[in-house]
Amino acid sequence: MSLEQHYTAILGQLGEDVSREGLLDTPKRAAKAMQYLCRGYQQTLDEVTNGALFSSDNSEMVLVKNIELYSLCEHHLLPFIGKAHVAYIPNGKVLGLSKVARIVDMFARRLQIQENLSRQIAEAIEQVTGALGVAVVIEAQHMCMMMRGVEKQNSSMVTSVMLGEFRDNPSTRSEFLNLVR
């Protein structure tokens, strides 16, 4: 069965009349939307970074703040939406700025839990740049908490992953945390 046919079945199971006018193209649209939201499965780190790695003597922290993030939780297939802050300490190489955002997007566009998403982003940045340290903080609101279950409308979840210098050196870590706060 195609994704589209599965959506028709789901709508029927939910009690809908799948032949009514408003729903005629819904299975097709829903299938397309879901494929878009999960397009990260079709991407690789190589493709996404596309060789945009440049030599640099800079050994100061590079920080990309407030990267918009849209993902789906792997437990309920409901969105979680927020911002990622990503920093690294270069070790001779820096990554094109837009590529940091594209790495975030590649992992966000898969089924996720926020903790794993944070770690995957950090490890990918480390792998691509060979950085001396990487820090990732994600702050997000989860529709599975807001629309169902405990229905906590204003709670947001914060996760962080610190690698290398950010883990080992408290002053580097606190510099980063002060910059994103």
Ligand SMILES: [Zn+2]
């Ligand atoms: Zn969930």
